[in-house]
Amino acid sequence: xxxxxxxxxxxxxxxxxxxxxxxxxxxxxxxxxxxxxxxxxxxxxxxxxxxxxxxxxxxxxxxxxxxxxxxxxxxxxxxxxxxxxxxxxxxxxxxxxxxxxxxxxxx
Amino acid sequence: xxxxxxxxxxxxxxxxxxxxxxxxxxxxxxxxxxxxxxxxxxxxxxxxxxxxxxxxxxxxxxxxxxxxxxxxxxxxxxxxxxxxxxxxxxxxxxxxxxxxxxxxxxxxxxxxxxxxxxxxxxxxxxxxxxxxxxxxxxxxxxxxxxxxxxxxxxxxxxxxxxxxxxxxxxxxxxxxxxxxxxxxxxxxxxxxxxxxxxxxxxxxxxxxxxxxxxxxxxxxxxxxxxxxxxxxxxxxxxxxxxxxxxxxxxxxxxxxxxxxxxxxxxxxxxxxxxxxxxxxxxxxxxxxxxxxxxxxxxxxxxxxxxxxxxxxxxxxxxxxxxxxxxxxxxxxxxxxxxxxxxxxxxxxxxxxxxxxxxxxxxxxxxxxxxxxxxxxxxxxxxxxxxxxxxxxxxxxxxxxxxxxxxxxxxxxxxxxxxxxxxxxxxxxxxxxxxxxxx
Numbered sequence: 001x002x003x004x005x006x007x008x009x010x011x012x013x014x015x016x017x018x019x020x021x022x023x024x025x026x027x028x029x030x031x032x033x034x035x036x037x038x039x040x041x042x043x044x045x046x047x048x049x050x051x052x053x054x055x056x057x058x059x060x061x062x063x064x065x066x067x068x069x070x071x072x073x074x075x076x077x078x079x080x081x082x083x084x085x086x087x088x089x090x091x092x093x094x095x096x097x098x099x100x101x102x103x104x105x106x107x
Numbered sequence: 108x109x110x111x112x113x114x115x116x117x118x119x120x121x122x123x124x125x126x127x128x129x130x131x132x133x134x135x136x137x138x139x140x141x142x143x144x145x146x147x148x149x150x151x152x153x154x155x156x157x158x159x160x161x162x163x164x165x166x167x168x169x170x171x172x173x174x175x176x177x178x179x180x181x182x183x184x185x186x187x188x189x190x191x192x193x194x195x196x197x198x199x200x201x202x203x204x205x206x207x208x209x210x211x212x213x214x215x216x217x218x219x220x221x222x223x224x225x226x227x228x229x230x231x232x233x234x235x236x237x238x239x240x241x242x243x244x245x246x247x248x249x250x251x252x253x254x255x256x257x258x259x260x261x262x263x264x265x266x267x268x269x270x271x272x273x274x275x276x277x278x279x280x281x282x283x284x285x286x287x288x289x290x291x292x293x294x295x296x297x298x299x300x301x302x303x304x305x306x307x308x309x310x311x312x313x314x315x316x317x318x319x320x321x322x323x324x325x326x327x328x329x330x331x332x333x334x335x336x337x338x339x340x341x342x343x344x345x346x347x348x349x350x351x352x353x354x355x356x357x358x359x360x361x362x363x364x365x366x367x368x369x370x371x372x373x374x375x376x377x378x379x380x381x382x383x384x385x386x387x388x389x390x391x392x393x394x395x396x397x398x399x400x401x402x403x404x405x406x407x408x409x410x411x412x413x414x415x416x417x418x419x420x421x422x423x424x425x426x427x428x429x430x431x432x433x434x435x436x437x438x439x440x441x442x443x444x445x446x447x448x449x450x451x452x453x454x455x456x457x458x459x460x461x462x463x464x465x466x467x468x469x470x471x472x473x474x475x476x477x478x479x480x481x482x483x484x485x486x487x488x489x490x491x492x493x494x495x496x497x498x499x500x501x502x503x504x505x506x507x508x509x510x511x512x513x514x515x516x517x518x519x520x521x522x523x524x525x526x527x528x529x530x531x532x533x534x535x536x537x538x539x540x541x542x543x544x545x
Binding site: 025026029030033036037040041043044047051054055058059061062063065066069073103104 | 517519520522523524526527529530533534537538540541544
């Protein structure tokens with residue numbers, strides 16, 4: 001049983017990996033950016049756990065800026081993803097440039 | 108014109124009468140007593156205790172001798188006290204004459220005035236009652252005297268003339284010169300409640316003393332024994348009135364002042380007993396010629412400034428100083444001591460520092476305000492044996508940092524600053540990469 005569950009995990013991981021490689025490069029760039037932002041936020045939380053929350057305002061500004069930019073990047077990914085058929089944006093802009101411009105302004 | 112002349116003459120007469128009262132009243136600036144009423148139950152005490160009274164007169168006291176049952180006795184007239192001190196050498200008086208009773212004497216002490224009370228081989232209930240008001244319990248047995256079979260004076264036969272040398276160790280109460288010879292005592296014993304911290308034994312009996320009737324056989328062990336027996340006690344009330352209670356009137360008499368003393372079992376023979384020095388020094392203390400302190404105002408300010416701020420910030424450096432003077436009998440001298448402390452107090456002392464003195468009466472220290480904000484008090488509470496109690500306080504609030512009083516860049520927050528900047532850099536790089544990748 002153990003062997004089969006580990007084999008299942010390995011199979012699962014391999015299938016995920018192969019599916020993910022099929023995504024377009026631009027989406028992968030966005031994913032990388034999101035991972036970077038969340039990673040930075042997690043580092044700050046770990047630092048706060050170590051040192052204590054003395055300048056709490058600084059902690060909040062650091063974490064929330066990282067999380068905010070991650071969220072905005074995720075929104076960008078949703079809007080840019082061609083396979084996303086539910087999202088028919090009836091927004092002002094319909095092209096890629098407009099979407100990226102919205103992202104830049106939001107950040 | 109006749110009316111005008113009469114008016115001016117009567118005004119002059121009245122001012123003549125008032126003038127001595129004004130210049131000799133004791134006050135906050137001049138705390139030594141001046142006018143002392145001496146109550147005697149027998150006018151022969153004036154001559155049998157003449158040395159004691161003449162030392163008082165030579166120090167400037169104005170003694171007024173009256174019989175204890177004189178019907179014109181009064182301590183007050185029209186709400187003003189006529190005397191600053193009271194000496195009651197009337198151990199057998201049952202009732203005072205005039206307007207005096209134990210309640211008026213208690214009010215006299217409550218007003219801050221001083222008292223010397225002495226019992227002798229007999230002590231009436233009135234005297235016992237006054238002593239009880241001051242926290243001193245005379246032996247209930249009215250025929251009991253202090254008997255000591257190992258500390259008696261050799262000049263006496265029946266062991267009731269005690270040669271006592273167990274004096275309290277206090278330079279302020281008994282003077283700087285040590286009393287070498289024992290003090291002769293013949294009288295009744297009293298005891299103090301040990302939880303009462305206002306009374307103090309000045310002359311205690313030796314461990315072999317006890318209180319019993321010397322002329323009858325002891326049928327049961329005596330109640331008062333040993334060093335629990337006090338021969339002379341003092342009380343300093345919370346308003347700094349001072350009371351001396353003695354179990355022996357003969358202690359103040361000329362006969363015992365002049366007599367030599369040799370304690371049984373000791374080879375030392377003294378020409379003169381310690382009584383005169385003891386009584387004189389004690390009277391100096393009780394009438395506020397020694398050990399009376401006065402404090403100036405508390406001064407505090409930040410280091411480097413001279414004005415007193417209305418509010419401190421946490422972690423400020425501040426300096427604190429207070430001026431304390433001691434009355435020398437004639438003038439205010441600077442007080443010198445190394446055990447005065449100041450507390451920075453809010454429900455409990457956050458800072459407790461011993462003040463250092465410049466020997467000119469100024470006591471100062473400096474410390475950092477603690478890292479707690481609230482309303483604090485500078486408190487000086489000084490209760491030294493024999494000195495007046497000092498209880499001074501001054502309130503001051505303490506505030507936390509204002510938002511612009513923190514450091515511009517907090518060192519512990521550098522990772523957060525770094526995170527913000529890397530996020531900005533990452534966004535910049537990402538936007539380029541995303542837009543222009545192939």
